[in-house]
Amino acid sequence: MALLVAGIILFIVTHLVRPFAPGLRAAAIERFGKPGFMAAHGIVSLLSLVMMAYGFVLARESGGSMLYQPPVFMAHIALLLMLVASICLVAAFLPAGYIRSKLKFPALVAIKLWAFSHLLANGESYSVLLFGAILAWAVVLRISLKPRIASGETKLPVFVSASYDLISVVLGVALYLAIVLKLHEWIIGVSPLAM
Known part of the structure; x- marks a missing residue:
């Protein structure tokens, strides 16, 4: 560890x-x-x-020690949250549609959803350590952005077109399917569908 x-x-x-x-x-x-x-x-x-x-x-x-045993349905909730996280992640790299302009920092939202969803579905000590630490980091980072926004150091995204929301959803779903069907197992060694 x-x-x-x-x-x-x-x-x-x-x-x-x-x-x-x-x-x-x-x-x-x-x-x-x-x-x-x-x-x-x-x-x-x-x-x-x-x-x-x-x-x-x-x-x-x-x-590793089991800190808690999540019920099976938590894995299904985690899969649903990861779909939303994938769309948010894609939206972070495109000009602002409604998703990016409303969320302000969609990449951080995606990271928080990723960490939280994995905490729902995994109760092992190493899982709680990793996902809990990343969730805490993302929350602290988001809070630290408030004064930078107020001072003008960090600029918020300005809405451009709703077409970028459609692109975010299409590419986000494609990313999600790639992760769920192959990448997660290839990188981590466990299929999320097996959970």
């Missing part, structure tokens, strides 16, 4: 630098330039994700 914990810590520290240590971020950008900083941030982020995914698989293989 050490690799999983290390991956979680690396991910959270890397992604809370901007709101909680802006001076450190500014100093790194001044020293390495914005492209250099962004490249390093991307590499460290990817490394933390790989550490979390691989650490999660190792923790699952070595076993």
Whole structure:
């Protein structure tokens, strides 16, 4: 479980630098330039994700204590929430339709839904550790955005067209099907449909 914990810590520290240590971020950008900083941030982020995914698989293989036993219907709720999360995630990368403009930060909504849905369906200690930590991080990050929005540092998306909502739904459903039918099993080693 050490690799999983290390991956979680690396991910959270890397992604809370901007709101909680802006001076450190500014100093790194001044020293390495914005492209250099962004490249390093991307590499460290990817490394933390790989550490979390691989650490999660190792923790699952070595076993862990069961903190709670979710009822079977929770897996069905989790699957439904993941459909919504997939649509929100796609909407985050498109110009603003109603979804993006109303949610403001649809990628964070997607992450919170992902973490919460997995907490509903998984009661093992390593699952609660991973999904609970990511859910807590997403909530803290969303709260930290409020003063940045008020100061004008962070801009909210402005509605462009409802056609982007349709694209978000179509591509979100396609992403969801890819994850449920193949990617989840390929990356994590467990089919969500088997749960």
